[in-house]
Amino acid sequence: MFKDSPYSVRLASVLISIYLVLLGLYYLQDLLILIAFALILAMVLLPICRGLENKGLPRSIAITICLLFSIAIIIGLFSLLAFQIIEFSNEWPLFIKKAEKWISGLQTFLSRNLNISRKKQMLELSNQTIGLLKNSGTIITATFSTIMHSITILILIPIFMFFMLFYRSFFSSFLSKVFPTTDEGTLKGIMAKTGSVVQSYLVGLLVVMFIVACANSIGFWWIGVDYPIFFGIITGLLLLIPYIGIWIGASLPIILSLATLSPSHALAVIAWIAAVQFIEANFITPLVIGSKVSINPMVAMVALLGGEMLWGIPGLILALPFTAIIKVIFDHVPSLQPYGFILGEAPKRAKETKAP
Numbered sequence: 001m002f003k004d005s006p007y008s009v010r011l012a013s014v015l016i017s018i019y020l021v022l023l024g025l026y027y028l029q030d031l032l033i034l035i036a037f038a039l040i041l042a043m044v045l046l047p048i049c050r051g052l053e054n055k056g057l058p059r060s061i062a063i064t065i066c067l068l069f070s071i072a073i074i075i076g077l078f079s080l081l082a083f084q085i086i087e088f089s090n091e092w093p094l095f096i097k098k099a100e101k102w103i104s105g106l107q108t109f110l111s112r113n114l115n116i117s118r119k120k121q122m123l124e125l126s127n128q129t130i131g132l133l134k135n136s137g138t139i140i141t142a143t144f145s146t147i148m149h150s151i152t153i154l155i156l157i158p159i160f161m162f163f164m165l166f167y168r169s170f171f172s173s174f175l176s177k178v179f180p181t182t183d184e185g186t187l188k189g190i191m192a193k194t195g196s197v198v199q200s201y202l203v204g205l206l207v208v209m210f211i212v213a214c215a216n217s218i219g220f221w222w223i224g225v226d227y228p229i230f231f232g233i234i235t236g237l238l239l240l241i242p243y244i245g246i247w248i249g250a251s252l253p254i255i256l257s258l259a260t261l262s263p264s265h266a267l268a269v270i271a272w273i274a275a276v277q278f279i280e281a282n283f284i285t286p287l288v289i290g291s292k293v294s295i296n297p298m299v300a301m302v303a304l305l306g307g308e309m310l311w312g313i314p315g316l317i318l319a320l321p322f323t324a325i326i327k328v329i330f331d332h333v334p335s336l337q338p339y340g341f342i343l344g345e346a347p348k349r350a351k352e353t354k355a356p
Contacts, residue, residue, distance in 0.1 A: 025310050033314045034153055038160035040321055043198040045070065049165055063165045067158050077233075084230035190332045197324045208285055209236040212246065212276060219272040223265055225253050235273070239280075241316045242304055246277050294345045295323055 025032060045066045052062035164171070175187060213236025220228030235249035250273045258266040295303075303323040307315030323343065330340030 022310070029311050033311055033318070034156055035160060036318050036322070037153075037314070038157050038164060040198055040202065040318070041070075041157065042161045042164040043195045044202050045161070046165065046168070046195060047199065059166060063162055066165075067162060071158065081230070081233060084227060084233075186332060190329060193328045193332070194325050197328055198321050201321050201324060204285070205239065208280060209239045211284055212236045212239055212280055215276050215279075216250075216273070219276065220253060220269070223257070223268045223272065224261060225257055225265070225269060226260070241313065242300075242320060246273060246280075295320065295327065296343060296345055299323065299343050 045063075048066050049059070049062045052065060053059055057065075172188075172191065175191075176184060179187060213232045215232075216235045217229045217232025220231050225231060231249070231253040234252070235246050238245035238249035241248065250269065254266050254269050257269050300320060300323065303319040304316055307319030307322075309315070311318070327340050327343040330336040330343065
């Protein structure tokens with residue numbers, strides 16, 4: 001019946017449906033982000049849970065062991081970062097003194113070369129400080145609310161992961177009932193391929209993060225940046241945010257080098273980060289993650305921008321794995337295969353050979 005409708009009616013129906021889906025994604029973002037992170041992480045732990053279950057452990061115990069092991073790794077990583085932060089905070093007064101000297105030199109430069117008097121500079125700084133203090137209540141409230149919300153999410157994610165792993169057979173039967181006309185083998189193939197793609201992406205990403213963290217730690221140490229391991233780990237972890245995460249993590253060592261060392265050291269940090277990002281994007285990531293997550297770079301950028309517009313930073317993190325999941329679904333549904341094709345990488349053209 002719908003196929004016999006005029007093209008304008010079908011187009012309007014599709015556009016309205018897309019609008020309603022995007023509206024739901026935006027207004028239900030808190031719940032959907034929680035479920036999305038739990039689903040992605042559950043897919044990563046699924047092979048380990050199956051392995052433990054095959055050895056005779058009950059499903060609930062196998063899942064609990066996997067979750068506890070994952071939480072222990074995360075706690076260990078955060079403990080290392082906390083130890084580095086404590087050391088960094090102990091040296092903070094020294095950094096402040098060095099920064100004050102640098103700011104004093106900058107004020108002298110502005111006064112001599114741009115005719116901006118110190119009095120005018122201090123007046124502008126005072127105005128900015130007063131404005132910040134007026135908004136401090138709002139800033140503190142928003143920060144506290146964000147921290148509490150993040151803690152709640154971190155507590156709920158393992159609970160949702162447990163239920164997703166425990167009731168996975170039940171959910172599989174549910175999908176079979178939702179799509180009764182779909183061949184059972186095709187449906188199982190989609191689920192297996194989806195899990196494989198997500199696992200390949202996240203495990204590969206962890207390896208890339210470790211390599212980048214080591215490379216940046218060595219580079220920061222060689223340049224002379226204080227606490228190179230701490231800043232190296234930060235830049236590695238922020239690779240979770242594609243393309244821009246490494247620069248967000250590098251902003252603090254750049255500013256610190258500029259304030260406590262010299263502009264040449266800050267430029268050296270920028271050059272090192274640019275070199276590491278170039279090598280990571282063009283050699284390390286394709287080698288480690290491989291062709292299992294083959295997404296068109298242009299589609300990846302659109303997905304990242306759309307994810308950020310809908311869900312902010314969590315949307316940036318989730319955009320690529322969910323785009324890969326959508327591609328897998330499109331590739332296995334005959335009517336959607338053209339859309340799966342456009343999401344994937346463009347096929348390489350064979351080199352033309354001249355006739356003898």
